[in-house]
Amino acid sequence: MxxxxxxxxxxxxxxxxxxxxxxxxxxxxxxxxxxxxxxxxxxxxxxxxxxxLEGSGANNVYVFASPEDDDGFDRAVQPLFTAYDVNQIRDIDGVRAVVPQGIVQVSAVTHGNETVARQQVTATVPETFSNGSTVAGRPFELGAAEAVVNEEAATGFRENLSVGDELRLELSDGGARNVTVVGIVNGTAGELPVGGFGQQPRIYVPADPFYRTVVESPTVGVNQLAYPQVTVVADPARTEAVEQSVAAYLANESDAGQLKSDDVELVARTSGDFAExxxxxxxxxxxxxxxxxxxxxxxxxxxxxxxxxxxxxxxxxxxxxxxxxxxxxxxxxxxxxxxxxxxxxxxxxxxxxxxxxxxxxxxxxxxxxxxxxxxxxxxxxxxxxxxxxxxxxxxxxxxxxxxxxxxxxxx
Amino acid sequence: MGSASAAPVVELADVRKTYYVGGVVEAMAGVSLSLDAGSYTAVMGPSGSGKSTLLNLVGGLDTPDEGRVTVDGRDLSTASEDELAAVRGTDVGFVFQTFNLMPRLTAVENVALPLVFDGWGRADRTERARELLEDVGLGDRLSHLPTELSGGQRQRVAIARALATDPAIILADEPTGNVDTETGDRIMALLGELHADGHTILLVTHERRIAEHAERIVHVRDGTIERIEDLGDR
Structure with a gap:
């Protein structure tokens, strides 16, 4: 039929x-x-x-310590990467900048007569603003009493922050510092690409003089600043090679490798790895x-x-x-x-x-x-x-x- | 007998068929019979005598356990399912007591159904079905469903369907069993015309009056042929 x-x-x-x-x-x-x-x-x-993920620095290699049995992206809290490590990584072929990032504990931030309770601000270096996301002003300078805020933080006060405003940081060790807002940004190179949808309000201050966390570098033998997380900005054509070199350095020669406890591993990941x-x-x-x-x-x-x-x-x-x-x-x-x-x-x-x-x-x-x-x-x-x-x-x-x-x- | 010189178009040689329906039923217990081309044969017998089995064997609806059934030179006892289907579709045409029309198809579609399986195109088979329905006097009932037709009309649709592929042999199983006497006479007249046109006709009935339309009557009982009664040319 x-x-x-x-x-x-x-x-x-x-x-x-x-x-x-x-x-x-x-x-x-x-x-x-x-x-x-x-x-x-x-x-x-x-x-x-x-x-x-693709929008945020495909040529970045993120370096942090992660519990060994965890696939997670968080817990980048242990200050393992010393100034020595940062300098060594900066010398690797194809590396354009190294952005260490650490946490400064604060109890409150005051703008004019408004005080907001906060737990922490981010201490980092000016290279973190090299990704072209500066909305207003300029990066801060190391050694200066300056701060950069992201847009979420800028609008977090009743009266929006603008370049030139003064902020007062109540440090958790009891002291207080005045900083001048010199720039407003929308994202930084140093940030992990997995913050999720919607950015948290963030205040960035120069590592010098705000960051105080030090450990003794096993290689050099003196106390150095140590960071929980480092972002390596690579030549876009060589991101993978840089990732491998960084991983090899971490495994074989780094301070971090000697400082870390047994149950964490040092990880170097590109945003492609995260995406995958x-x-x-x-x-x-x-x-x-x-x-x-x-x-x-x-x-x-x-x-x-x-x-x-x-x-x-x-x-x-x-x-x-x-x-x-x-x-x-x-x-x-x-x-x-x-x-x-x-x-x-x-x-x-x-x-x-x-x-x-x-x-x-x-x-x-x-x-x-x-x-x-x-x-x-x-x-x-x-x-x-x-x-x-x-x-x-x-x-x-x-x-x-x-x-x-x-x-x-x-x- | 009919014309003695005509070649047999159907031949049964010592055919046996047993059914198992709660027990052994010997429906055909060694039957030999031949039908000449263009002959008109009636099979008579009480119910359970095997007369319907005989018809089903000739029509390729059933196959014998033993013996040979030959239709138009084709041995049905060794035929494949597809070959049997071809015999049913083109060599024979069935007319049943209960009409067996497709309930959801119109008269034209019912008549055209064998042509669907014979590979005809829609236009051709509709034309053919229309002609056949006009021939049996139903030219004004073409798109009626079976439920919209009387018993006699339904049987005429069934006869038109049996003729669709122009088979040489018409097999009629109690064709007047479900219609009144007057309508039955018209059905028998129609079969008579088909005989006159050269079709070979095998008719199963238990009514003597109906059987007398044939040239000869084969009396069956308990799966065997009791006697063959020759009524002469008609």
Missing amino acids: NPREAVSMAVRSIRSHRLRSVLTVLGIVIGIASVVTFATFGASVEAEVLGD QIGDVIGQITRFVTGIAVIALVVGAIGIANIMLVSVTERTREIGIMKAVGARNRDVMQLFLFEAALLGLAGSAVGVPLGLVVGWAATRYAEVSFALAPVWMALAVAVGVLVGVVSGLYPAWRAARVDPIDALRHE
Whole structure:
């Protein structure tokens, strides 16, 4: 039998049981829509996060200490990287700048007559502002009583900070320092690229004279400033080579390597590494949730199989008639398979757009930009049809094997 | 017998067929019979005598356990499922007591159904079905569903369907069993016309009056041929 005839007969049969067909298709619609929704939402979140990462210094190598059994990005708290290390790293081929970054504990920050309680400000070097994100003013100078704030911090006071304003820092050791705001920035080179969406308010002060954390350098034998985190700005063409050189230095010769305790490891990562890691995590979550949605699809498939089996029983006599007028087994099989496949296809045709709409709504809700997952969508359609065919196979095979004599006697 | 010189178009040689329905039922216990091309044969017998089995074997709906069934030179006892389907589709046309029309197809579509499986295009088969329905006097019922037709009309649709692929042999199983006497007479007249046109006709009935439309009557009982009664040329 011509496949076009089979399709037209299958369509006819589906339409003659409207309600039943709609309900069967609904099962597939829900399954496909769930898969598409979760896949789309996952792809959107991934694209958003990775987009953020790519925006921030692809040529930076971030150096910090991390607990050995942890994939995490946080806990960059132990001051292990000495001034000696910073100088050594600065001498590595392809390194353009080295930005050490540390924490100065403060109890409060006063602007005019407004005082804000804060725990810490960031002590670093002017190179951290070399990434072109200065919004107003200039970088601070080492040794000066100056500060740079990010936009979030600038707007954190009732009266917005502007270049030239005075801030008073209450240091946690009891002293107090006045600093002049010389610049406002939007992000720095030194910051880890995983701060998440939305920046925290930050105040940056020069390491000299504000940073006081010292350890004895095992190599040089004298007390030196030591930082918990160092960002290496590399020649963009040589980022990976720099990453490897830095890692090798850390492992073999560094002060940090001798100072660290056994349960931490020294890590050098590019933002590409971070992106890969985060992408992996999001991908895993997406696959897991989508996998759960696949269960809905399986339930839908069972629905098709069930309804096709009922249909075969119901139409036994019709199968007998068709055989009596010359239908071959494969003609009968084709009819039932096409019917099942059409149900699956209809489920996909409705489920994919529905899933996209729900996925889009979810991205609106989560405030990430919408990204398509075309591979998943193609897969969803293919799976929909496949689900139809597979769940129709057994019923169709049963139909094809109906004995015409019994079938014609069937009431 | 009919024309003695005509070649047999159907031959059964010592055919045996056993069913297991709660016990052993010997539906065909060694039947030999031949039908000449263009002959008109009625099979009579009480219910359970095996007359329907005989018809099903000739029509390729069933295959014998033993013996040979030859239709138009083709041995059905060794035929594949597809070959049997081809026999049912093009060599024979069935007319059933219960009409066996597809309930959701119109008269034209029902008549055209065998042509779908025979690979005809839509326009051609619709044209053919329309002609056949006009021939059986249903030119004004083309797009009616079976439920919108009377018993006699349904049987005429079924006869038109049996003729769709222009088979040499028409197999009729109690074709008047579900219609009133007057309608039954018209159905039998139609079969008579088909015979006159050269079709070979095998008719199963339990009514003597209906069987007398044939050239000869084969009496069956308990799966065997009791006797063959020759009614002469008609």
